[in-house]
Amino acid sequence: MPFKLSEEFKTKAAHICAKYPRKDAALLPLLQELQGAAGYVAEEAMDALAQYLELPYARVKGVVTFYTMFNRAPTGKYHLQVCRNISCHMAGAPGLLAHLRAKLDITEGETTGDGLFTLSAVECLGACGSAPVMQVNEDYFENLTAEKLDALLEDLKHGKHPLKR
Amino acid sequence: MPKLTIDGKTIEVAKGATLLEAAQQLGVYIPRYCYHPKLSVSGNCRMCMVEVKKAPKLVTACSTEAAEGMIVRTDTENVKNARRDVLEFLLINHPLDCPICDQAGECGLQDYYMEYSRAKSRFPQEEKVRRGKRRAVGPHLMLDNERCVLCTRCVRFCSEVTKTSELEVMERADHSYIDLKEGRALDNGYSLNIADICPVGAFTSRDFRFKQRVWFLKKTPTVCLGCATGCLTEVHHNENTVHRIVPRPNAETNTWLCDHGRMAYRAVQAGDRLAKGVIKNGLIDLEPALREVASRIDENHASAAVLGSPWLSVEDNAALARLAADALKTENFCFDFKAEQGIKDGILINQDPAPNTAGAALIRAGRGGLTLEEFARRVADGRIKVIVTEARAAAFIKDAVKAAGARLIVFATNKAEIPAGAYATLPYACYFETPGTFVNYQGLKRRAAPAVEAREGVKPLWAMVNKLAVYSGTSLRLDCAEDALKGIEF
Ligand code: SF4
Ligand code: FES
Numbered sequence: 001m002p003f004k005l006s007e008e009f010k011t012k013a014a015h016i017c018a019k020y021p022r023k024d025a026a027l028l029p030l031l032q033e034l035q036g037a038a039g040y041v042a043e044e045a046m047d048a049l050a051q052y053l054e055l056p057y058a059r060v061k062g063v064v065t066f067y068t069m070f071n072r073a074p075t076g077k078y079h080l081q082v083c084r085n086i087s088c089h090m091a092g093a094p095g096l097l098a099h100l101r102a103k104l105d106i107t108e109g110e111t112t113g114d115g116l117f118t119l120s121a122v123e124c125l126g127a128c129g130s131a132p133v134m135q136v137n138e139d140y141f142e143n144l145t146a147e148k149l150d151a152l153l154e155d156l157k158h159g160k161h162p163l164k165r
Numbered sequence: 166m167p168k169l170t171i172d173g174k175t176i177e178v179a180k181g182a183t184l185l186e187a188a189q190q191l192g193v194y195i196p197r198y199c200y201h202p203k204l205s206v207s208g209n210c211r212m213c214m215v216e217v218k219k220a221p222k223l224v225t226a227c228s229t230e231a232a233e234g235m236i237v238r239t240d241t242e243n244v245k246n247a248r249r250d251v252l253e254f255l256l257i258n259h260p261l262d263c264p265i266c267d268q269a270g271e272c273g274l275q276d277y278y279m280e281y282s283r284a285k286s287r288f289p290q291e292e293k294v295r296r297g298k299r300r301a302v303g304p305h306l307m308l309d310n311e312r313c314v315l316c317t318r319c320v321r322f323c324s325e326v327t328k329t330s331e332l333e334v335m336e337r338a339d340h341s342y343i344d345l346k347e348g349r350a351l352d353n354g355y356s357l358n359i360a361d362i363c364p365v366g367a368f369t370s371r372d373f374r375f376k377q378r379v380w381f382l383k384k385t386p387t388v389c390l391g392c393a394t395g396c397l398t399e400v401h402h403n404e405n406t407v408h409r410i411v412p413r414p415n416a417e418t419n420t421w422l423c424d425h426g427r428m429a430y431r432a433v434q435a436g437d438r439l440a441k442g443v444i445k446n447g448l449i450d451l452e453p454a455l456r457e458v459a460s461r462i463d464e465n466h467a468s469a470a471v472l473g474s475p476w477l478s479v480e481d482n483a484a485l486a487r488l489a490a491d492a493l494k495t496e497n498f499c500f501d502f503k504a505e506q507g508i509k510d511g512i513l514i515n516q517d518p519a520p521n522t523a524g525a526a527l528i529r530a531g532r533g534g535l536t537l538e539e540f541a542r543r544v545a546d547g548r549i550k551v552i553v554t555e556a557r558a559a560a561f562i563k564d565a566v567k568a569a570g571a572r573l574i575v576f577a578t579n580k581a582e583i584p585a586g587a588y589a590t591l592p593y594a595c596y597f598e599t600p601g602t603f604v605n606y607q608g609l610k611r612r613a614a615p616a617v618e619a620r621e622g623v624k625p626l627w628a629m630v631n632k633l634a635v636y637s638g639t640s641l642r643l644d645c646a647e648d649a650l651k652g653i654e655f
Contacts, residue, residue, distance in 0.1 A: 043347075056324070056331075058330060058345055058346060059333055061346070066334075066336065066337045068337075
């Protein structure tokens with residue numbers, strides 16, 4: 001089925017575009033809108049947005065794939081995004097990633113069978129001071145250890161941890 | 166106009182010129198991947214770094230504007246080390262598949278490695294990041310992402326020159342690769358330029374791949390005859406076979422070359438290339454063919470005519486004019502081809518598909534002749550019964566010929582060119598095999614130079630005309646192409 005931008009989205013988009021001197025400058029905020037609504041940015045959505053902003057499709061795809069914050073497929077209820085850049089790497093991120101892989105029995109890019117967790121390795125989250133860091137949906141969890149991770153996963157599983165999203 | 170010193174030499178350059186351009190003017194070559202004189206500056210490859218006195222670190226020459234009093238060095242240890250380091254980075258994930266890579270011999274990585282690096286890689290083969298190997302993208306190109314250095318020349322070419330924006334860098338960091346929309350073909354009429362500007366073996370030409378190692382190629386500068394733009398080109402050939410055509414950048418017409426023009430060489434070696442005459446549909450040796458044509462002309466002497474062609478050189482058209490005036494002794498000849506001219510796509514392709522409309526006009530200016538309308542009228546009302554012309558030019562009078570049942574005698578290089586219903590066809594050497602002058606839409610005279618030899622027995626058109634005249638009893642005394650030009654303002 002061809003993807004169509006909803007009227008609601010278009011109204012919002014017009015509003016967002018008006019804030020910028022050029023329409024194409026609204027690309028990032030509009031992608032965030034799309035992801036906010038669907039949880040990810042589908043291939044067809046990129047196409048529709050490219051047409052809407054009169055941008056080449058390749059440009060939109062290039063931007064979506066550049067930022068690890070954009071999901072290109074539906075994720076589980078909790079999207080675990082472990083930073084893999086230098087500060088976190090040195091502070092033990094590879095160990096945390098391995099721990100999560102073993103515990104959830106999935107690798108990066110996969111979702112657990114119960115649809116709860118998706119695991120990703122992402123680029124710098126800008127919180128080097130409290131490395132290692134993991135972002136869950138839109139919340140940060142800092143100075144992590146394996147024990148803290150275990151406790152966090154338990155809480156999330158039982159819905160005990162209120163998240164922004 | 167800033168004045169600066171590069172490697173001890175002083176130069177004054179135009180305001181806005183970059184260090185790389187200033188160095189170029191001095192004859193100092195600075196290595197580069199992403200810089201291209203006709204594309205926007207990207208500054209991403211870092212290969213062009215140079216030392217500027219008082220600057221805290223090296224700067225990229227391609228993106229640094231020349232300023233008054235700058236003292237630049239391109240040959241210090243510091244600069245050489247930087248080049249070596251950049252190369253080491255670029256080669257971390259490179260597959261090093263030169264033995265099977267078609268770019269070998271004209272590869273930016275190979276060339277600079279030999280010049281600046283020659284260092285053993287400190288990165289083990291097993292840990293290389295793998296990317297997509299060769300795959301066809303569009304009718305003309307192969308893309309091998311593992312060899313790409315991400316200079317984005319291809320991306321900028323598509324967005325700035327053809328404005329089709331097919332390509333983009335996808336993902337980031339060491340996952341990055343060049344790609345386009347799934348299912349979309351990279352086919353914008355100029356795609357083969359990407360194979361030229363890609364500094365490595367990532368984009369290669371599907372047509373040229375594995376035909377020839379580039380160091381065997383001989384290069385002949387010539388002109389493209391694909392349309393009235395008349396781009397300057399270079400034909401690459403070896404052992405009497407043409408392998409590819411590339412542009413010869415010049416300020417007047419072209420930096421690039423269209424895909425259509427690049428493929429023009431295929432007709433030279435095509436299976437339907439004519440080496441003999443054709444009478445009706447049967448092949449016949451050249452001499453009997455000429456005799457047959459001459460007798461058809463003789464029996465209709467009063468109603469024989471000559472139509473020049475905007476696809477033929479000035480010299481060959483002049484020879485046809487001599488045939489009309491001195492052998493047929495007729496006023497029924499025409500070198501009048503009017504065509505809308507001008508670049509039609511904003512890049513190179515001309516509205517006029519013929520390469521020499523303006524050259525034919527020179528013949529008309531010197532020798533006169535009928536207008537095309539009058540010529541067609543005389544064919545239609547039967548005053549002209551036999552027409553000697555070139556195969557593609559016959560299309561101009563197609564309807565009249567058909568309506569009146571006139572006899573067409575055409576010169577053609579390939580069987581596919583022969584118009585339906587032609588009575589006789591005589592072969593001639595094309596302009597990859599024989600020289601000729603062409604006048605482009607701007608009035609520039611350009612020489613086509615022979616790159617390969619014609620097949621045995623196949624002669625230039627002027628020589629065929631000379632022979633034909635002898636068969637019908639006159640000598641035109643054409644010993645070379647230029648002989649026909651006497652009396653033509655040229
Ligand atoms: S494919 Fe070639 S031109 Fe394009 S970015 Fe890679 S190296 Fe540069
Ligand atoms: S040529 Fe200057 S950075 Fe690439």
